[in-house]
Every structure is written in structure tokens, then in C-alpha cells.
Amino acid sequence: MLAELGLAMLWLAAALAGLQLVAGSLALTKNGEGMGGIVRPVAVVQGVLAASAFLALIWLFVQTDTSVKLVAENSHSAKPLIYKIAGTWGNHEGSMLLWVTVMGLAGGFVALVERRLPERTMLATLAGQAFVSLGFYAFLLLASNPFQRLNPAPMEGNGLNPLLQDPGLAFHPPTLYLGYVGLSIAFSFAIGALVTREVGPDFARAMRPWVLGAWIFLTLGITAGSYWAYYMLGWGGWWFWDPVENASLMPWLAATALLHSASVLAARNALRAWTVMLGVVAFSMSMIGTFLVRSGILTSVHAFAVDPKRGGFILALLAINIGAALVLFALRAGTVTEGERFEVTSREASLVFNNIMLTSILGIVLLGTLYPLVTEAMGVKVSVGPPYFTPMSAVFAVPMLVVLAIGPLLRWRHDRFKRVSPVLIAPLAVTIIAAIGFAVSGVTSIMSLIALSLAPGLAVASLLPLKGRNLLRAPLSLWGMVIAHLGLAVALFGMGADGAFTTERLIAARVGESVDVGPWQVKLGAISPVAGPNWTALEADLVASYDGDAPDNLTPQSRTFWAPPQTTSVSALHTRWNGQLYTVLGEEAHDASSKAMPTGRWQLRLWWKPFVPMIWLGGVLVALGGLLALFSRVRQDLKRRTVRARGDVRRVDREEREAA
Amino acid sequence: MTVMGLRAKHQRLVLLGVALAVLLVAGLLAAWALRNQASYFYVPSEILSKPPEADRSVRLGGMVVRGSMKDAPDGVTVNFLVTDGKQQVPVRFAGIRPALFVEGAGVVAEGHWTNGLFTADNLLAKHDEKYTPREMQGMTTDQAHKTIAETK
Numbered sequence: 001m002l003a004e005l006g007l008a009m010l011w012l013a014a015a016l017a018g019l020q021l022v023a024g025s026l027a028l029t030k031n032g033e034g035m036g037g038i039v040r041p042v043a044v045v046q047g048v049l050a051a052s053a054f055l056a057l058i059w060l061f062v063q064t065d066t067s068v069k070l071v072a073e074n075s076h077s078a079k080p081l082i083y084k085i086a087g088t089w090g091n092h093e094g095s096m097l098l099w100v101t102v103m104g105l106a107g108g109f110v111a112l113v114e115r116r117l118p119e120r121t122m123l124a125t126l127a128g129q130a131f132v133s134l135g136f137y138a139f140l141l142l143a144s145n146p147f148q149r150l151n152p153a154p155m156e157g158n159g160l161n162p163l164l165q166d167p168g169l170a171f172h173p174p175t176l177y178l179g180y181v182g183l184s185i186a187f188s189f190a191i192g193a194l195v196t197r198e199v200g201p202d203f204a205r206a207m208r209p210w211v212l213g214a215w216i217f218l219t220l221g222i223t224a225g226s227y228w229a230y231y232m233l234g235w236g237g238w239w240f241w242d243p244v245e246n247a248s249l250m251p252w253l254a255a256t257a258l259l260h261s262a263s264v265l266a267a268r269n270a271l272r273a274w275t276v277m278l279g280v281v282a283f284s285m286s287m288i289g290t291f292l293v294r295s296g297i298l299t300s301v302h303a304f305a306v307d308p309k310r311g312g313f314i315l316a317l318l319a320i321n322i323g324a325a326l327v328l329f330a331l332r333a334g335t336v337t338e339g340e341r342f343e344v345t346s347r348e349a350s351l352v353f354n355n356i357m358l359t360s361i362l363g364i365v366l367l368g369t370l371y372p373l374v375t376e377a378m379g380v381k382v383s384v385g386p387p388y389f390t391p392m393s394a395v396f397a398v399p400m401l402v403v404l405a406i407g408p409l410l411r412w413r414h415d416r417f418k419r420v421s422p423v424l425i426a427p428l429a430v431t432i433i434a435a436i437g438f439a440v441s442g443v444t445s446i447m448s449l450i451a452l453s454l455a456p457g458l459a460v461a462s463l464l465p466l467k468g469r470n471l472l473r474a475p476l477s478l479w480g481m482v483i484a485h486l487g488l489a490v491a492l493f494g495m496g497a498d499g500a501f502t503t504e505r506l507i508a509a510r511v512g513e514s515v516d517v518g519p520w521q522v523k524l525g526a527i528s529p530v531a532g533p534n535w536t537a538l539e540a541d542l543v544a545s546y547d548g549d550a551p552d553n554l555t556p557q558s559r560t561f562w563a564p565p566q567t568t569s570v571s572a573l574h575t576r577w578n579g580q581l582y583t584v585l586g587e588e589a590h591d592a593s594s595k596a597m598p599t600g601r602w603q604l605r606l607w608w609k610p611f612v613p614m615i616w617l618g619g620v621l622v623a624l625g626g627l628l629a630l631f632s633r634v635r636q637d638l639k640r641r642t643v644r645a646r647g648d649v650r651r652v653d654r655e656e657r658e659a660a
Numbered sequence: 661m662t663v664m665g666l667r668a669k670h671q672r673l674v675l676l677g678v679a680l681a682v683l684l685v686a687g688l689l690a691a692w693a694l695r696n697q698a699s700y701f702y703v704p705s706e707i708l709s710k711p712p713e714a715d716r717s718v719r720l721g722g723m724v725v726r727g728s729m730k731d732a733p734d735g736v737t738v739n740f741l742v743t744d745g746k747q748q749v750p751v752r753f754a755g756i757r758p759a760l761f762v763e764g765a766g767v768v769a770e771g772h773w774t775n776g777l778f779t780a781d782n783l784l785a786k787h788d789e790k791y792t793p794r795e796m797q798g799m800t801t802d803q804a805h806k807t808i809a810e811t812k
Contacts, residue, residue: 508735
């Protein structure tokens with residue numbers, strides 16, 4: 001019954017999205033102005049209905065109702081509750097339902113609170129949001145119905161891929177989706193502004209908090225995903241340039257550019273057409289990412305199921321949405337009036353540079369991700385990996401980071417480099433000292449050396465905007481920028497350290513044997529069987545001592561799930577202030593001559609990774625910076641609203657007095 | 661150095677020009693790098709007939725020949741043969757093997773081809789029933805069944 005109810009709510013939400021589109025568009029015409037009143041309420045109800053359908057699906061998963069096909073295929077009654085809930089979005093249909101839910105809720109939220117823009121622009125924005133939503137509702141209802149029944153119902157579900165049975169899964173996809181789909185708001189704002197030709201500082205100020213919000217979730221989602229891959233996959237790597245990782249990186253790059261260009265538009269009324277363009281590009285990247293992931297067109301551990309019908313459907317959606325937006329942009333960009341001018345040495349110019357570099361990196365990543373598809377069409381199978389992505393993105397990332405050190409110190413409109421150059425001596429000196437220091441200490445990899453020397457200089461430079469200010473009185477948005485930029489420097493240092501200082505040992509050890517890895521001495525204490533709710537495992541008891549210090553215990557496992565039956569290794573990590581010890585247990589080594597003979601030697605893979613956790617610490621700092629900026633923007637806006645409301649009350653009072 | 665003197669329209673054109681030029685350079689760089697850095701996918705008969713250069717990172721896909729897996733005395737290195745139903749080539753891998761890396765199953769190895777031996781840095785085995793390396797989809801249907809039937 002609940003499944004049918006969920007499906008009904010989904011159809012109803014789709015119908016309301018249709019109404020929202022029609023009413024919003026009609027309200028922009030002369031005769032249809034009366035329709036304007038219903039657009040906001042309809043958007044709110046649509047969001048609530050989509051969310052209710054999603055809750056219904058979660059409940060079906062919690063109950064393990066195997067008469068629903070999706071539950072039978074992806075869940076199992078013996079799974080812990082948290083993975084039953086997380087399993088809701090650990091599959092294609094459920095994740096698409098999450099997508100439309102977030103999209104509906106975001107639209108409803110905008111309809112409820114956004115009052116800064118002219119009502120006509122808001123109507124166009126909400127109509128745009130409904131247009132995009134409709135496509136995804138159609139996709140969900142026609143090509144991937146999550147509530148489909150299964151008859152006869154099987155006794156038990158298939159279970160969830162063990163790789164996905166991890167707390168990371170509960171957190172990572174919803175966070176990323178909030179980011180992806182949050183960008184649909186920026187897209188709709190861009191559409192709305194193009195339709196009514198209202199591209200100005202007000203538009204940028206209204207759009208900025210939404211972009212910031214989506215960007216914070218994207219940053220956190222990417223950081224969490226990177227850490228998840230790092231400890232789940234047991235390869236010790238933190239970024240694989242997997243198509244799905246790229247799919248999350250591309251919207252982030254576009255959103256980062258958008259954030260910066262929106263701040264130019266808000267503060268200086270420049271970069272008008274460019275900001276609108278980025279609003280379109282950012283969400284387009286989200287959709288391209290979804291297409292790549294959901295269509296199964298690229299090889300990836302994230303590709304759930306390969307269904308050509310779905311791939312075609314998403315491709316069509318993509319073409320319609322992006323195509324329509326670009327046509328609208330082409331028609332209207334000429335009428336968006338020119339913004340304010342600025343000089344080459346100015347804050348604006350440095351932000352333009354940042355935007356162009358970010359867009360170039362985006363282009364590099366996009367081309368590298370799509371290249372295998374292009375060559376496959378010509379009959380050659382290739383894969384593109386780190387040897388392409390890392391140096392090519394560095395070509396543009398390094399100049400961007402250098403300008404990042406200078407840009408925040410420059411004034412708007414025009415400035416002289418001479419004014420800021422004395423301040424820049426400190427970060428420059430730090431960079432040179434670091435470069436010499438690390439080169440002498442034997443860092444040979446060029447990439448690592450660049451990262452390790454640039455990072456400390458960047459860290460110093462990112463703090464410079466606070467120089468000479470009362471730290472307690474400095475605006476919160478300034479703190480946000482400083483912390484986000486500092487986070488970038490911290491993450492960069494971690495990335496460089498991973499390439500430069502990581503030491504690895506791969507060995508088959510006997511119980512009682514000790515292994516050295518970097519400054520650590522790791523002793524294999526015991527191998528013992530352990531059992532969990534839906535798995536059994538062999539667990540290694542490792543006693544690790546750093547440089548003769550008191551020992552720490554690590555317990556990596558080789559875990560076997562029985563639904564579905566498969567084995568994964570669960571790594572164990574020990575974090576110190578200066579790095580992380582990473583341990584993986586493999587299988588018992590086979591004897592060279594006879595397979596059956598147990599050798600009593602166990603495969604261990606150990607890494608000492610100095611300063612590597614800084615990568616994720618940096619990511620969290622970047623997100624925190626965004627959060628501070630968001631907080632300050634929202635606070636400013638609320639203040640402005642109350643001041644205006646008070647002003648209105650006073651004016652009305654005065655008018656009444658004068659009338660009397 | 662001053663742009664203030666320029667008319668508004670000119671500044672827009674200058675910005676557009678710079679942005680397009682940089683993006684064009686990025687595109688050309690990407691095209692050049694992709695030709696050099698993309699790692700190609702081989703099956704055993706292809707790698708034998710057209711061997712790649714030793715410093716080039718490539719992928720080798722096929723089925724692990726039954727009975728070919730031999731463990732080295734160090735306990736972590738494994739030697740095995742990979743076949744595409746026509747030819748077979750030796751592969752060496754040191755590391756923790758993915759769970760679904762077993763004889764008779766499909767595997768994609770990333771690594772280098774030197775003097776008739778494929779040294780794998782990484783093995784991508786089938787993650788579950790639903791996931792097959794895309795490069796192998798064509799093979800798993802007909803050749804794979806034949807391979808398995810032959811080696812049984």
C-alpha cells in the first residue's frame with residue numbers, strides 16, 4: 001500500500017511541477033498576471049510531496065518489504081538499520097528519487113524565503129526550476145520507478161554491495177546530491193535573470209547564498225568521498241581521477257568560479273554575462289556528471305546498472321536543458337548591458353584570472369573524462385588516468401594559486417602592484433625557503449616539490465588580508481575567505497606530502513614477526529576470527545610503535561559478507577599529528593609448491609603517510625570558510641530586511657500623521 | 661597598462677578574447693596530452709601482435725587461466741596467465757589481491773609490458789555480479805564461456 005501511495009505522491013508532485021511551469025510562464029505575460037499568486041505555494045507543496053515519497057521509500061527499506069523490486073534487489077533483513085536506510089539511495093532508482101526530492105525541496109525553500117528579487121524574476125526562476133524538475137520526474141516515473149512491485153515477492157533480499165556497507169555511504173551521496181542539485185537553483189536564477197533581463201548586483205546578492213550553500217555541500221561531499229575511497233578501497237590513494245570523482249569535481253570547479261564571479265558582480269557590477277553563463281555551466285556539469293554515472297557509459301565502481309534506455313533518457317534531458325539554456329543565453333547575452341570597468345591590477349582582474357584558470361581546469365577534466373567515449377566510438381579502447389590529469393590540471397592550478405596569494409590584497413577597480421609588493425615578501429620568502437629545504441631533504445618528484453613549497457607561502461599569504469585589522473572586528477565574510485584559502489594551502493601540503501614522503505611495505509609476515517615501515521615498528525600479534533551482524537572476518541592484531549613510543553593497536557580485517565557473498569579488506573588506520581599509519585590485511589600466503597598447505601604467513605600492506613590527513617582537514621577548512629561566508633551573508637540580509645521593514649513602518653506612521 | 665581608457669565595449673571584447681585564448685590553449689594542451697598519456701586497452705592477442713613501449717602505462721584484460729596462478733616464495737607476488745581465448749600472456753602482480761580475483765574469472769590489469777611479461781601495478785577484478793569492466797563486456801558473452809568451457 002505504501003509503495004502505491006509513494007508512487008501517487010510522485011505523480012502528483014510531477015503534475016504540480018507542470019502547473020508551476022505553466023503558471024510561472026503565464027504570469028510573465030500580460031493576460032496571465034493573475035496566475036502569479038499560485039506559483040510559490042505550488043513550489044512548496046511540490047517539494048513536500050517529493051520528500052514524502054522519498055520518506056515512503058525509506059520506510060519500505062527499513063521494513064525490508066521484498067514485494068518492492070528495488071528493496072528485494074538491494075536490501076536484506078539482516079542488515080543493520082543504518083545500512084537499510086542508506087541502502088535507499090545506494091542504487092539507481094533511489095538515488096534519482098533523492099535527486100528530485102532535493103530539487104523539489106530546494107525550489108520550495110527558494111519560493112518560501114527569497115524576497116529580494118523583483119517578483120517577475122522570481123516567477124521566471126521558479127518556472128525554470130519546474131522545467132528542469134519535470135524532466136527528472138519523467139525520467140523517474142517512466143524509466144526508473146523506485147516503487148515497482150515484484151510478484152511473487154522473494155523471501156529475502158539480495159543484500160547490499162559490501163563496499164557500500166559503510167558509514168561513509170550514509171553521509172557521502174546525500175551531501176553530494178545537496179551540492180549537485182543545489183546548483184539547479186543557480187541555474188534557475190540565471191534563467192530567470194535572462195528572461196527578465198535583470199542581471200545586476202541584486203541578482204548576484206540573491207543568488208550567492210544559494211550557490212554558497214550548494215558549494216559547501218559539494219566541498220564536504222568531495223572531501224568525504226575522497227576519504228571514503230582512501231580507507232575503503234585499501235589502495236592508499238585519495239584521488240583516482242575516476243569518472244565519478246571527476247563528475248563531482250567538475251561542478252565544484254564551476255561553482256567555485258561562479259562564487260567568485262558572483263562576488264565581483266555583487267560588489268562591483270561587473271562580469272554580468274559571464275556570471276550568468278557560469279550559473280548555467282555549473283548545473284550543466286552536475287547533469288553531465290549524473291549522465292556519466294547513471295548511464296553506465298563509463299567504467300566505474302559507481303556505475304550501478306547498465307541500461308541503454310536510461311542513458312538515452314538522461315542524454316535527452318541533458319540536451320534539452322543545457323541546449324535551451326544556451327539558446328536563451330545566446331539570445332539574451334547581447335542585451336545584458338556592459339558592467340563596470342576595471343584595470344589589470346585590481347581585485348576584479350585577479351578574480352577574472354581565477355575564473356579563467358578554474359574554467360580551464362574544468363575543460364581539462366571534462367575532455368579527459370569524455371576522451372574514452374570519443375575513442376571508443378572510433379573503435380579504440382583507452383583509459384585516461386593520473387598521468388594525464390595531474391600534470392595537466394597543475395599547469396593551470398599553479399598560476400591560479402599564485403594569483404590567489406596576491407588577489408585578496410588588491411583593491412577593487414584599480415591598484416598598483418607596488419602598494420602590495422612589500423607585503424608579499426613574507427610569503428615569497430617562505431616559499432623559497434620551503435622549496436630549498438624540501439629539495440635538499442631529498443624530495444625528487446617535481447609535482448610534490450611544487451606543492452610542498454607553494455603550500456606554506458600560500459598559507460602565509462592567505463592570512464595577510466587580516467594584517468593590521470582588529471581580529472575580533474574583522475567582518476565574518478573576510479574570515480570566511482581567509483579560512484577557505486588557508487584550507488586550500490593545508491590540503492595542497494597534504495597532497496604534496498603524499499607523493500613525497502609516503503613509505504610502503506608489502507610483506508607476508510608470520511604471527512610474532514615485526515615489520516618496519518618509516519619510523520614505525522609493526523608487530524603482527526595474532527590472527528583471530530571475529531563475527532559481525534552479516535559478516536565474518538579474520539582480524540589481524542597489529543601492535544605498532546612509533547619510534548619506540550608506547551605501542552598502539554590496529555585491527556585490519558579481511559571481511560566476508562554472506563549476502564551477497566563476497567570478501568573485502570577493511571583497513572585500519574592510526575592517526576598522529578604528523579601523519580597516518582595505514583594497514584591492510586590480505587589473505588594467508590599460499591605455499592609456492594602446494595596450494596593446500598597453510599604457510600602461517602599473512603599478507604600485510606603497510607603505509608606510513610606523513611601529513612596526508614591534511615588533505616581532508618584542508619577540505620573541511622574550505623567548507624568551514626564557505627559556511628562563515630554564508631552565515632555573514634544571511635545575517636547581513638536579515639539585518640537589511642528588518643531595517644527596511646522598520647523604515648516602512650515609520651514612513652506609514654508619518655504619512656498617517658501628515659494626513660491627520 | 662591602463663584599461664580605464666578603453667570604452668566599456670572594448671573591455672568586454674578584451675576579456676572575451678583572453679578567456680577564449682586561454683581556453684583554446686587548454687584544449688590544445690589537453691588534446692596533445694591525451695594522445696600521449698591515455699593508456700590503451702589490450703587483450704592478450706593484441707599485446708603480442710602490437711606490443712606497446714615499455715614505459716607506457718597500458719591495461720590488459722582477459723580471463724585468468726585455470727591452474728595458472730602460481731605464488732612466489734615471498735608470499736605476496738603472484739604469477740598467472742591471462743587469455744582472450746586465442747593467446748595467453750604471463751602477468752606478475754605483487755600486492756593484496758582483490759577478493760574476486762580468482763582463476764577462471766575476468767580481470768583487468770594496469771601496468772607495463774616488458775620483454776614478454778606484463779607487470780601489473782593494480783588489478784581490477786569484477787566487483788560484483790553487476791559490475792564487469794566495460795572493456796570486457798564484448799568478451800564475457802561468447803569468448804569467456806568458451807574459455808571457461810575449455811579450461812574446465
